[in-house]
Amino acid sequence: MASAKRYAQAVFETAQTAGDYDSWTVHLSEMSDALQHKDLITIMNAPTITEDEKIEVIKLLVSNFPGDFETFCRLLILQGSVSDIPDISKQYQILVDSIKGISRVAVTSAVKLNKNEKTKLTKQLSDQLGKKIELSESVDESLIGGVVIRIGDKVLDGSIKGRLDSMRSSLLNG
Amino acid sequence: MANKGQDIVSVIKKQMESFGTRVTMVDTGVVVEIGDGVARVHGLSSCRSMELLEFPNSVFGIALNLEEDSVGAVILGDERSIQEGDEVKTTGRIVEVPVGKELLGRVVDPLGRPLDGKGPIKSETFRPVERVAPDVSKRSSVDTPIQTGIKAIDAMTPIGRGQRQLIIGDRSTGKSQIGIDAIINQKGQNVQCVYVAIGQKASKVSQVVGTLERFGAMEHTVVVAANAADSAALQWLAPYAGCAIAEQFMEGGGDALVIYDDLSKHSWAYRQVSLLLRRPAGREAYPGDVFYLHSRLLERAAKLDAESGGGSITALPIIETQAGDVSAYIPTNVISITDGQIYLEADLFNAGTRPAVNAGLSVSRVGGAAQRRAIRRVAGRIRLDLSQYRELAAFAQFGTSDLDQATLTQLERGQRTIEILKQGINEPISMEHQALILYAVTNGFLDSVPLDAVGRWESEFQRFMQANYPEVANGIRESNDLDETQEETLKKGIEEFKTSFIA
Numbered sequence: 001m002a003s004a005k006r007y008a009q010a011v012f013e014t015a016q017t018a019g020d021y022d023s024w025t026v027h028l029s030e031m032s033d034a035l036q037h038k039d040l041i042t043i044m045n046a047p048t049i050t051e052d053e054k055i056e057v058i059k060l061l062v063s064n065f066p067g068d069f070e071t072f073c074r075l076l077i078l079q080g081s082v083s084d085i086p087d088i089s090k091q092y093q094i095l096v097d098s099i100k101g102i103s104r105v106a107v108t109s110a111v112k113l114n115k116n117e118k119t120k121l122t123k124q125l126s127d128q129l130g131k132k133i134e135l136s137e138s139v140d141e142s143l144i145g146g147v148v149i150r151i152g153d154k155v156l157d158g159s160i161k162g163r164l165d166s167m168r169s170s171l172l173n174g
Numbered sequence: 175m176a177n178k179g180q181d182i183v184s185v186i187k188k189q190m191e192s193f194g195t196r197v198t199m200v201d202t203g204v205v206v207e208i209g210d211g212v213a214r215v216h217g218l219s220s221c222r223s224m225e226l227l228e229f230p231n232s233v234f235g236i237a238l239n240l241e242e243d244s245v246g247a248v249i250l251g252d253e254r255s256i257q258e259g260d261e262v263k264t265t266g267r268i269v270e271v272p273v274g275k276e277l278l279g280r281v282v283d284p285l286g287r288p289l290d291g292k293g294p295i296k297s298e299t300f301r302p303v304e305r306v307a308p309d310v311s312k313r314s315s316v317d318t319p320i321q322t323g324i325k326a327i328d329a330m331t332p333i334g335r336g337q338r339q340l341i342i343g344d345r346s347t348g349k350s351q352i353g354i355d356a357i358i359n360q361k362g363q364n365v366q367c368v369y370v371a372i373g374q375k376a377s378k379v380s381q382v383v384g385t386l387e388r389f390g391a392m393e394h395t396v397v398v399a400a401n402a403a404d405s406a407a408l409q410w411l412a413p414y415a416g417c418a419i420a421e422q423f424m425e426g427g428g429d430a431l432v433i434y435d436d437l438s439k440h441s442w443a444y445r446q447v448s449l450l451l452r453r454p455a456g457r458e459a460y461p462g463d464v465f466y467l468h469s470r471l472l473e474r475a476a477k478l479d480a481e482s483g484g485g486s487i488t489a490l491p492i493i494e495t496q497a498g499d500v501s502a503y504i505p506t507n508v509i510s511i512t513d514g515q516i517y518l519e520a521d522l523f524n525a526g527t528r529p530a531v532n533a534g535l536s537v538s539r540v541g542g543a544a545q546r547r548a549i550r551r552v553a554g555r556i557r558l559d560l561s562q563y564r565e566l567a568a569f570a571q572f573g574t575s576d577l578d579q580a581t582l583t584q585l586e587r588g589q590r591t592i593e594i595l596k597q598g599i600n601e602p603i604s605m606e607h608q609a610l611i612l613y614a615v616t617n618g619f620l621d622s623v624p625l626d627a628v629g630r631w632e633s634e635f636q637r638f639m640q641a642n643y644p645e646v647a648n649g650i651r652e653s654n655d656l657d658e659t660q661e662e663t664l665k666k667g668i669e670e671f672k673t674s675f676i677a
Contacts, residue, residue, distance in 0.1 A: 002242050002243060005242075005243075150202075152219075153201050153202055153203065153217045153218065153219045153220075154199050154200070154201060154202070155199070155200055155201075155202045155263070156197055156198075156199050157197065157200070158197045169232050171186060172232070
């Protein structure tokens with residue numbers, strides 16, 4: 001995990017000099033999706049398969065394969081860290097988001113939010129955080145009401161369920 | 175009953191009303207690894223060291239290792255309900271414990287939760303469990319004694335308020351008993367006691383509580399217990415919690431006595447936690463900071479100066495040695511931290527010398543200054559007498575027929591001194607009565623009494639003095655000294671008693 005951060009930083013700096021963040025985002029996420037298949041990791045770590053053969057496999061998976069990405073993959077193959085790519089992709093996205101001033105927010109609500117509510121929420125969050133907000137939403141009926149907002153590690157729990165839970169523990173300990 | 179139900183309803187109502195609608199941002203993480211009382215939590219980027227973490231189902235943990243992406247935490251409580259992938263929240267609180275007079279008479283765990291079934295602790299005051307010890311400018315030197323009520327200790331290794339005196343010895347040599355006797359003897363002395371049981375059998379802890387209750391000593395005592403079945407984290411936390419409770423008494427200007435029973439098990443618990451958190455192991459597999467573990471705890475025992483209220487914490491840590499080995503890692507550490515030690519020996523214990531205090535190896539580095547003048551006057555020679563006796567006794571094993579009269583007298587005196595220093599359990603003796611009997615033995619009044627009658631002589635003598643010359647004991651109690659007129663009366667009393675005593 002810690003090494004993923006370093007790789008992501010290196011990729012980020014490369015992308016910065018090239019002035020193109022998005023193509024790396026695409027490549028890394030395509031690779032991450034492909035690595036969902038455990039067999040691919042086995043192939044990448046197999047010592048009997050040569051580096052060139054492995055690169056050929058990757059070429060089949062990634063569209064529009066640029067030279068930068070090839071060298072990056074070769075490096076990871078040599079280090080045996082191909083399985084870190086999903087983490088690298090995540091860390092890279094965090095770095096790109098922070099330079100673009102984007103904050104990714106996951107909102108979980110009891111019922112599906114309507115458009116009006118969404119814009120209101122986005123506006124309030126972007127005012128508070130001073131960043132552009134990219135909202136991703138999901139519905140969880142067990143919340144009963146209200147919303148739970150996640151920004152990275154931070155959680156704002158405004159749900160009825162969360163309130164009931166904390167009320168229960170405060171009553172039990174009171 | 176209806177009344178009580180109404181009470182509960184109104185309490186709940188009040189709490190519900192005051193229950194804010196405020197939503198606060200909390201830092202969260204995800205459990206990636208759990209087992210053996212230790213969890214690795216991914217995330218928690220703004221977590222602080224020693225912060226209380228909340229796991230699901232109201233299980234709490236303490237963040238100990240803060241790493242780049244994850245936090246190593248120990249679980250306080252049942253870890254079986256926690257699974258990989260569970261969400262962990264920070265609480266913003268450092269581990270704390272309720273303190274104050276409300277805890278007196280109670281048995282609590284290291285987080286201040288009651289273990290005695292006597293209902294919730296009503297204390298409003300909390301203190302962080304870990305705290306930096308009072309610094310030099312706030313301390314004064316140890317000048318008041320704390321009486322343990324044990325003749326051998328008060329005479330030879332006196333303990334002052336604010337001192338740290340180690341009790342060390344093999345298993346079942348009467349270590350805990352010294353602590354318990356000391357607590358019993360504080361009854362009516364305005365000293366609040368804290369007994370910290372670390373990793374002991376629950377049956378033994380309940381026995382101790384029973385003893386303290388029987389002697390009315392629970393009124394001024396708090397028992398903090400992390401038993402053998404509790405998690406290592408709780409055992410590790412227990413002495414710090416006990417110390418925090420005592421600090422509250424100290425900072426209120428009072429005197430406190432803390433017994434840590436025992437720090438050997440405490441270091442085992444900490445070793446377990448450290449190894450599970452993958453901290454590097456050192457000598458005997460203890461982590462590198464095991465010295466600091468105990469030094470920072472015992473440093474919190476202090477005598478404050480008048481400006482800071484003049485309170486004190488006296489600490490009596492207990493260490494169990496293996497086969498008398500005082501040069502093992504933990505014993506040497508704690509010996510070097512404390513201001514002296516009471517060394518208990520299995521051989522002496524088995525030979526019937528109880529308390530089994532080894533006078534040669536036991537020292538008190540600061541308590542002498544605090545000793546009452548009366549005791550210092552009568553007991554000043556005891557250590558010397560005993561060490562000379564021991565030397566001669568080794569020599570006299572080969573037969574006493576060739577020895578001169580002076581040597582024989584010294585041998586007789588030594589045997590009687592040892593006999594007088596014997597004392598039953600849970601029978602602490604007040605300072606003035608100690609002074610009377612020690613005066614009698616050090617001045618040779620018992621030399622002619624047969625050895626097997628010494629015990630009876632002592633008890634009958636105390637009764638005789640109480641009946642006929644109570645002014646001597648009263649005078650010593652009031653002035654803390656034995657002046658010449660009292661000494662004359664005492665001598666007269668002893669002579670009188672000796673003629674009436676039939677061996």
